[in-house]
Amino acid sequence: MEKRIFYLLYEMEKSSKIKKELGKDKILDNLYQQKISNLNNALNNCNDMQCLANALQVSDSENVAIDNALGKLYHQSKNIQSFVHNNIRASHRYELSNSLSDSLLLIRAWNEEAEGMNHIVNAYLLHKDLIYPTIDSAKYYSQSKGYFDTIKAFVENEISFPKKKKLNRFFFKPLPDIDLAILQLNGRNEAGRFEPVPSINIPAFKKVKSVDWNRYQYSSILVFGSGPGKETISFSKENQMRCDSAVALFKKGLAPFLIVSGGFAHPFMTHHCEAIEMRNYMVNKCGIPSNAVIIEPYARHTTTNIRNANRILIEHHFPLNKLVLGVSSKSHIDYITGEQFIKIFHRDIGFVPFTEMQRLSKCEASYLPAASSMQINSKEPLDP
Structure with a gap:
């Protein structure tokens, strides 16, 4: 930590x-x-x-x-x-x-x-x-x-x-x-729960080295987590819908990896990690290869979904000139591509970790990751 x-x-x-x-x-x-x-x-x-x-x-x-x-x-x-x-x-x-x-x-x-x-x-x-x-x-x-x-x-x-x-x-x-x-x-202790590296991601990180990036339109498909409102529910229906949409895009060959993003956020003091639940669903229910799904298990908010996914791309040498395809619900994409989102980034983490954000469809948006994503935020100790 x-x-x-x-x-x-x-x-x-x-x-x-x-x-x-x-x-x-x-x-x-x-x-x-x-x-x-x-x-x-x-x-x-x-x-x-x-x-x-x-x-x-x-x-x-x-x-x-x-x-x-x-x-x-x-x-x-x-x-x-x-x-x-x-x-x-x-x-x-x-x-x-x-x-x-x-x-x-x-x-x-x-x-x-x-x-x-x-x-x-x-x-x-x-x-x-x-x-x-x-x-x-x-x-x-x-x-x-x-x-x-x-x-x-x-x-x-x-x-x-x-x-x-x-x-x-x-x-x-x-x-x-x-x-x-x-x-x-x-x-x-959320900041230290998956350190030094989530072992579950190691097969995917090994795969990165052999990818022919020319075959893909996007470097990855980022799936924004949605936590359940009750501790008794580990995987929300909203999360399942987002995963299903992302899996369909992955099977079309748009990107070689799915990044599922979300930590121990909702509800308060939950024992369920959104990213882990999303990965389990994709691998066990949708038949996605385990080395094609990367968990990002720290993010607690939409701002850090993007920032943290970018850190993975930077640290593991993904091509940063390739767009990331983001998948969520319509209302969430409304929020992500809305005018207020930039202000929320400045309020929450002090900078904007992307360029060229654009809406592609009702439930999809794309962007390019920025190097500023690596900046730590000591004022957010649960996800610095």
């Missing part, structure tokens, strides 16, 4: 060279000590969740100090310069900052992940700033004394652990560990 939500912090912590460079910086070490002191004060004095949440956030003044320290360290350290260029920039996870210099990209990546840490605190301790609270919110009531006491115990454990184990201090610790523990407590 940490790698998907906080990629920069994960890579920093994984590298012994970078940990050493950051660990000897006096400004960052002072910030770490001050943060631990603030958290200890909060444990001793806070009587409500708002007070504790304030201590768990990265403040504006802390963020400015970290920005300045990282900028200076970048210019002083060849190890950090190499790390940013070869690990962080090359990952494409900060694609929207691709035009920035390496030093500014580092600072921007930190800022995005600091915003992500603050968002987890707001969303899962205070029930604030969620765009889709009916499906994305915490399992526990934010004002519950039991929940408050449990979060305090998490904080106390995390700030005492490095001292007990005599571990090196790291400037942003223990915040992301506490944030991940908050998500786990609430059953919100």
Whole structure:
């Protein structure tokens, strides 16, 4: 989960060279000590969740100090310069900052992940700033004394652990560990459920290497998931209709792969993954070869159906100059090709991950994927 939500912090912590460079910086070490002191004060004095949440956030003044320290360290350290260029920039996870210099990209990546840490605190301790609270919110009531006491115990454990184990201090610790523990407590581990790679997709990814793309009009057929309204139903009639339409197009030879997209989204805290149910139906009921169906099991909204499918295409070297054929219901295609959809993309993920979106029929649309799809969104920890 940490790698998907906080990629920069994960890579920093994984590298012994970078940990050493950051660990000897006096400004960052002072910030770490001050943060631990603030958290200890909060444990001793806070009587409500708002007070504790304030201590768990990265403040504006802390963020400015970290920005300045990282900028200076970048210019002083060849190890950090190499790390940013070869690990962080090359990952494409900060694609929207691709035009920035390496030093500014580092600072921007930190800022995005600091915003992500603050968002987890707001969303899962205070029930604030969620765009889709009916499906994305915490399992526990934010004002519950039991929940408050449990979060305090998490904080106390995390700030005492490095001292007990005599571990090196790291400037942003223990915040992301506490944030991940908050998500786990609430059953919100969706971001890590299929990592590192859904094994069910491996046969399809092997097949990609041998495809004669000249035979196909589209690189793939993207099927937008539709979750059932009740936990007792694993596969909705709407989903079946979308799958049937997509299967018919696949059998016409329009594309070599079907991508079924949808995570554990509807209803709230469901145990059913839309993509898994769609794949099972296509393979077991419709007779589609298992190596022709790719699951995208993370998306919770239409915006990320498209973004996440694009990531698969980019990472597995599909031809990006070939259109993707999207299949859904009429009302959903109305929404996807409507004027408001672009605004929703900017609101939800901050960019538009496609070009040349056009409606083809009542239930079909096509588009070209954009490289910006690789940009992670730390402010959406269930599907970053």
